[in-house]
Amino acid sequence: MEFLNRIFIFVIGLVFGSFFNVLIYRTPRGLSIIRPGSFCPHCQKSIKFYDNIPLISFILLFGRCRFCKKPISLRYPIVELLTGLIFLFSYERFNFSPKTILFIFLLSALLIIFFIDWEFQIIPDWLNYPGILLGFLFNIEKFPFFSLYGIIAGMGSLFLLRAIWLILRKKEAIGGGDIKMAGFLGSYLGYKNVLFTIFLGALLGLIIFLILIAIRKRKIKDYIPFGSFLAISTIINLFFGEHIFYWYLNLFKR
Numbered sequence: 001m002e003f004l005n006r007i008f009i010f011v012i013g014l015v016f017g018s019f020f021n022v023l024i025y026r027t028p029r030g031l032s033i034i035r036p037g038s039f040c041p042h043c044q045k046s047i048k049f050y051d052n053i054p055l056i057s058f059i060l061l062f063g064r065c066r067f068c069k070k071p072i073s074l075r076y077p078i079v080e081l082l083t084g085l086i087f088l089f090s091y092e093r094f095n096f097s098p099k100t101i102l103f104i105f106l107l108s109a110l111l112i113i114f115f116i117d118w119e120f121q122i123i124p125d126w127l128n129y130p131g132i133l134l135g136f137l138f139n140i141e142k143f144p145f146f147s148l149y150g151i152i153a154g155m156g157s158l159f160l161l162r163a164i165w166l167i168l169r170k171k172e173a174i175g176g177g178d179i180k181m182a183g184f185l186g187s188y189l190g191y192k193n194v195l196f197t198i199f200l201g202a203l204l205g206l207i208i209f210l211i212l213i214a215i216r217k218r219k220i221k222d223y224i225p226f227g228s229f230l231a232i233s234t235i236i237n238l239f240f241g242e243h244i245f246y247w248y249l250n251l252f253k254r
């Protein structure tokens, strides 16, 4: 039974992942998420339901459109697979409970933000605002101060980073979306973890950005998709936070 439960949860995740792909492609382009049905971005032909089965269709079609044979973005199976794993992992952690859904929301939002911010430099408000509220529910046993302090710490530290950047570079580097996202993360993670996440995200962003400049993929004046790096650092913190913390403490031991 337990095994069947896991399969069921994973498949539901794949289906949601398929929908997340629609959100990632359409919302930043201002397209309706309901109509029309799925279509190939190259030849515009509509995709039949049997070519639209999460993961499986991508494999059967060898990653190419049935009509024009142009490659289908790898993002599609990746998002589907990761969403399946998000559902499975959340179930493993919280079983069937309200927390499972709230945790799925957090991880799914990070996945969607990662791809949209990377390509469009937008962090959608339709994820940030519900996220801020759902964080309070996620931490209901410590209501309301755990989330409240988290929001203040998250948003406050980004305001500060923005101010410092403005003085140093005379240029906007951190947008309103980043600040709201930090509030969302703070509401879920609390002030200690959100500060660590922001620090880690900034460090990660800086390192990757310098590498991209070194190999001439980006220019120094290009925009840094900070939301994407925050998404990665949140995941690192959620999964490996304690290990990193103890590793860091051990640096000071003999």
Ligand SMILES: [Zn+2]
Pocket (backbone or CB within 6 Å): 040, 041, 042, 043, 044, 045, 065, 066, 067, 068, 069, 070
């Ligand atoms: Zn096509």
